[in-house]
Amino acid sequence: MPAFLRGVVPVLIAIAVLAVLQLVLGGLPFFVYIASIVGVNVILAVSLNIVNGMTGQFSIGHAGFMAVGAYTAGKLSLLLKDVAISGLPGVVSDQVQFLGTLIAGGIAAAICGFLVGLPSLRLRGDYLAIVTLGFGEIIRVVVQNLEVFGRALGLSGIPQTSSFFAVWFCVFLVVLVARRIVGSTHGRSLWAIREDEVAAEAMGVDTTGYKVRAFVISSFFAGVAGGLFAHFVPIINPGSFTFVKSIEVVVMVVAGGLGSTTGAIVAAVVLTLLPEALRTLFLQLGGLDTGASLAQKVDQIRMPIYGILLVILMLVRPQGLFGTREIWDVLPRWIPRARKGIT
Amino acid sequence: MSGELLLEAVQAGIEFGGLRALHGFDLEIRRGDLKGLIGPNGAGKTTAFNLLTGVYVPTHGEIRVGGERVNGRKPHQINRLGLARTFQNIRLFRGLTALDNVRVACLSDERPVFSRERIDGVRRRSSGRSPVAQVMDALNNYVDWWRAILLTPGFQAEEDELTRRAEELLKVMGLSHRRDEEARNLPYGEQRRLEIARALGTRPKVLLLDEPAAGMNTREKGDLMVLIRQLRDQFSLGILVIEHDMKLVMGICEDITVLDHGVTIARGVPERVRQDPKVIEAYLGDSYLASQGLPVPPQAPTSETPVT
Numbered sequence: 001m002p003a004f005l006r007g008v009v010p011v012l013i014a015i016a017v018l019a020v021l022q023l024v025l026g027g028l029p030f031f032v033y034i035a036s037i038v039g040v041n042v043i044l045a046v047s048l049n050i051v052n053g054m055t056g057q058f059s060i061g062h063a064g065f066m067a068v069g070a071y072t073a074g075k076l077s078l079l080l081k082d083v084a085i086s087g088l089p090g091v092v093s094d095q096v097q098f099l100g101t102l103i104a105g106g107i108a109a110a111i112c113g114f115l116v117g118l119p120s121l122r123l124r125g126d127y128l129a130i131v132t133l134g135f136g137e138i139i140r141v142v143v144q145n146l147e148v149f150g151r152a153l154g155l156s157g158i159p160q161t162s163s164f165f166a167v168w169f170c171v172f173l174v175v176l177v178a179r180r181i182v183g184s185t186h187g188r189s190l191w192a193i194r195e196d197e198v199a200a201e202a203m204g205v206d207t208t209g210y211k212v213r214a215f216v217i218s219s220f221f222a223g224v225a226g227g228l229f230a231h232f233v234p235i236i237n238p239g240s241f242t243f244v245k246s247i248e249v250v251v252m253v254v255a256g257g258l259g260s261t262t263g264a265i266v267a268a269v270v271l272t273l274l275p276e277a278l279r280t281l282f283l284q285l286g287g288l289d290t291g292a293s294l295a296q297k298v299d300q301i302r303m304p305i306y307g308i309l310l311v312i313l314m315l316v317r318p319q320g321l322f323g324t325r326e327i328w329d330v331l332p333r334w335i336p337r338a339r340k341g342i343t
Numbered sequence: 344m345s346g347e348l349l350l351e352a353v354q355a356g357i358e359f360g361g362l363r364a365l366h367g368f369d370l371e372i373r374r375g376d377l378k379g380l381i382g383p384n385g386a387g388k389t390t391a392f393n394l395l396t397g398v399y400v401p402t403h404g405e406i407r408v409g410g411e412r413v414n415g416r417k418p419h420q421i422n423r424l425g426l427a428r429t430f431q432n433i434r435l436f437r438g439l440t441a442l443d444n445v446r447v448a449c450l451s452d453e454r455p456v457f458s459r460e461r462i463d464g465v466r467r468r469s470s471g472r473s474p475v476a477q478v479m480d481a482l483n484n485y486v487d488w489w490r491a492i493l494l495t496p497g498f499q500a501e502e503d504e505l506t507r508r509a510e511e512l513l514k515v516m517g518l519s520h521r522r523d524e525e526a527r528n529l530p531y532g533e534q535r536r537l538e539i540a541r542a543l544g545t546r547p548k549v550l551l552l553d554e555p556a557a558g559m560n561t562r563e564k565g566d567l568m569v570l571i572r573q574l575r576d577q578f579s580l581g582i583l584v585i586e587h588d589m590k591l592v593m594g595i596c597e598d599i600t601v602l603d604h605g606v607t608i609a610r611g612v613p614e615r616v617r618q619d620p621k622v623i624e625a626y627l628g629d630s631y632l633a634s635q636g637l638p639v640p641p642q643a644p645t646s647e648t649p650v651t
Contacts, residue, residue, distance in 0.1 A: 004495075004496050006494055006499070007493050007494035007495060007496075176492075177492050180491055180492050180494055181488070181491060181492065184491035184498070184502065185446065185447075185450065185491070185501075185502065185505060186487070186488055186491050187491075188439070188443050188446055188447045189447055189450075191436065191438070191439055191443070191447075192436045192439065192447040194438075195435075195436035195437055195438055195439060196434050196435070196436055196437075198398070198434060199430065199434040199435070199436065200436070200447065201418045201419050201422075202396060202398075202418050202419075202427075202428055202430075203419075203422065203427070203447055203448040203541060203542070203544070203545055204419045204422040204423050204448065204450050205419055205447065205450070206417075206419050207419065209484060213484065213485070213488060217488075324438065
C-alpha cells in the first residue's frame, strides 16, 4: 500500500462499515442506547490506558475530565439549540453543531489536563493520583454549585443528536490514535518511561513533556466521551461523574491489562454489559416482585459481584486479561502492525 | 592527543546535607580520549557520573559540555548535547525488544515545524530561558505527534530511518540475532552490550560507561576491552570508564583518575597511578603499605568530615 494511503484507508473503511451498521441497527433505540454507553466506556478506558498503561502513571480522575467535556458540550448545545446554520438542512446543521460541541468539550478537557498534568507530572510517584483524585472531586463540587450548570439538578433538554455512528466512530478514532502512538517513536518513548524513567531521561527522552502530552491526549478523549454522553442521556448531573465512575474506568484498564488497548476495550465492554446481563439473567430466573425493585436489587449486588470478579481476576491473572499483548499481534500478516514497533 | 574538548568538569562538587559526596572534581574529555575513573566502593565514582549527566545538580563548580555550561540542565537536554551513559546496575527497558531499546534512544533530530538550529538560535540570542523557543519547541512536539497519528509519509520515512540506524547499532554490538527478543530475556553480557548500543543510539560524542565489565567472565572482559577501543575509533568518541577491574582499566585507559571519599587522590597514566602510595593505601589499607616497608601517606580528608 502506498505510504500516503496507509494513513487514511482505515478511516475510510471504518466510516463505510459504521454507516452500514447505522442504517441496519440505528432504528433500535434500546440497542443504540446500550451501544452508546458501552462506546463511551470504551473511549474512557482506551484513553486512560494511554496514561495508566502505556506511560505507567496513575491517574484516577478520569470522570472529572469526562465531566468537563460533558458540561462544556452540553451547555454549548443548549445555547445553540435554537440556532441553525443557514444554507444547511436542519439535520446536517444539528450534526455540525454536535461535532463542534464535541471538539469544544474535548479541548476544554485537554486544557484542564494540561493544567493538572504540568505541575504533577514533573514529579515521580503517586502525586498524579492524588492530584487527579482532587481534580475529579473539585470539578464535581464546582458544577454542583454553579447556576449555569443547573447545580445538583444538572442539565436537561440537551438535543439528543448523538447516534450509534457518532459514538462508535469516536471509539474507532481513539483506538486508532492509541495504536498509532504505540507504534511510533512517541509510543516507544512512553513505554520507556513506564519501564524505567531514569534511563529514559538519560537517553534523551523529555520525560515530563511526554507524560504531559500523553495526559493531554487522554484528557481530550475523556472530554469527547463526556460530550457524547451528554447527547444521548436525557439528563446529565454531577452524580454521573463521581469518584466511583473514575474507579470504574481504572478497573477496566487494570482488568484488561495495563498497556493493552485490546484489554481496555474488552474489559470496558464486558464490565459495562455485566449489569445488563445480570438483569436479564434475574428476569429469566423468575426475578422478584416487580420490575422496579428487581432493577434496584440487581443494582445493589452489582458492586459486590464486580468486586468478587476483580479479586478473582487479580488472583488468577495479576497482569490483567491481556497483559500487554494486543489482538493485532496475532492477526494475519497482511494487516499492518503497529504494536511496540514491530513494523 | 589533543582532540576537540567535549566534556569538562571544573572543581565540580556536590553535598548531600553535610556529606561531601564529591569535592573539587576536575575532568577533561577530548575526542579520542579513553579515560578511567576508579576508586574503592563509595568513593563517589557514580556520583561523578550523575553530576556529569545532570541527574544531580552540582552544588559547586561547573560542568561544561562542548564549552557550554550545563549546570541545572535536565538529563535529557544534556544527553542531546552529546553525552550518553550506561548504568552500573543495568537499566534497560526490560519489557521492550532489543531493537526498541535502541530505537527509543534513536530520537529523530528532524523537527517538523522549526528546525533545531533555528530554535537553538533563538535560545542563544535571548541568552537563557526563552518563552519563544519554548513555544516553538512545544509546537514541534505536538505537530510531531499529529504526524504520528495521521501516519504521514514523511513520518513513516523517518521511522524507517530510525529502524535502520538501530539495526546497524545492534549489528555493531553483535546483537542482530536478538533483535525481536525482550531485553529481560537476554543473557547478562548481552544486556550490557545492549545498554552500550542504546547509548550509542543517541549519537553521543562522549560515552560514559559505568562498570561495563561487572559480572562478566575473563573472556567476556577481554572482548569488551577490544570492543571499547573499537567503538572509540569507529564513532570517534571520547570515553570515560568507571571500573573495578584493575586489569581492564589499566589495560585500556590512557589516563586514570582515582577517587577516594569524594576527593581526587591521583591522576595520570596507568603505570604511575598503580605505584602511587595513596592509591595503594586507598585500595589495600596502610597495614599493607607498612608490611611492604612503604611510607604511609598522611590521612586524606574523608567524606565524614563535616563541612564547616
